[in-house]
Amino acid sequence: MKRRHPNPKRVKIHRNYTVEEVAALFLVHKNTVRRWVKEGLPVCDNHRPMLILGHDLAAFLSFRRTRNKKKCKLGELYCFKCRAPRVPAENMADYTPQTDLVGNLSAICPDCHSIMNKRVNRSKLDELGGKLDITFPPEERHIGESPKPSLNGDFSYEEENV
Ligand SMILES: [Zn+2]
Known part of the structure; x- marks a missing residue:
């Protein structure tokens, strides 16, 4: 079966869409839209x-059509x-956990200064930490005076879920 690429031109860029509306617009299943979100389609926080x-x-959707030509490297x-893929300004990125396993990495584009987002697996953070200076939200840090978690291999989350 031939898969059609959703045409980005059908999107009205000045309005907002729910998952259901996007699914209806492109005649795809809601799970397809949710997969796009997992692939990095940004959603409004909270x-x-x-x-x-x-x-x-x-x-x-424009990116998806051309992504094979412009794949992001690590970092x-x-x-x-x-x-285009960009290395974040100052190599800095913020990690916001979304579940225990995945989160959103956001960083500033060094060229146009817009916010870039990427869905990442938590297990990838060690590897990414070698390339980027990743900041975690305050609630990820321990209360008190414990140091920032090190990204150099001894990443530990043993206090989680206690
Ligand atoms: Zn840019």
Whole structure:
């Protein structure tokens, strides 16, 4: 069966979409849209139901059509504005956990200064830490005066879920 690529031009960039609306727009299953989110389609934080900006959706779908030509290397994030992989400005990135296993990496594009996002597996953070200076949200750190977690191999989360 031939798979059609959703046409980014169908997206109205100045409106927001729920997962259901995106699915209806492209006649795809909601799970397909959720997979796009896992692949890096940015969603609005702290919003339920999940909300996707039309601008991000159009950029993501354009990226998907050409991603084989422009694959991100380790330590790079894809800038939807530049339409190219970029090493974050100052090699700095913020990690926001979304579940115990995955989270969102965000960084600033060194060229256009827009925010780049990437869904990453927590298990990848060790490897990424060799390339990027990753900052964790305050709640990831221990209360008190414990140091920032080291990314140089001895990454430990033993205090989690206690
Ligand atoms: Zn950029």
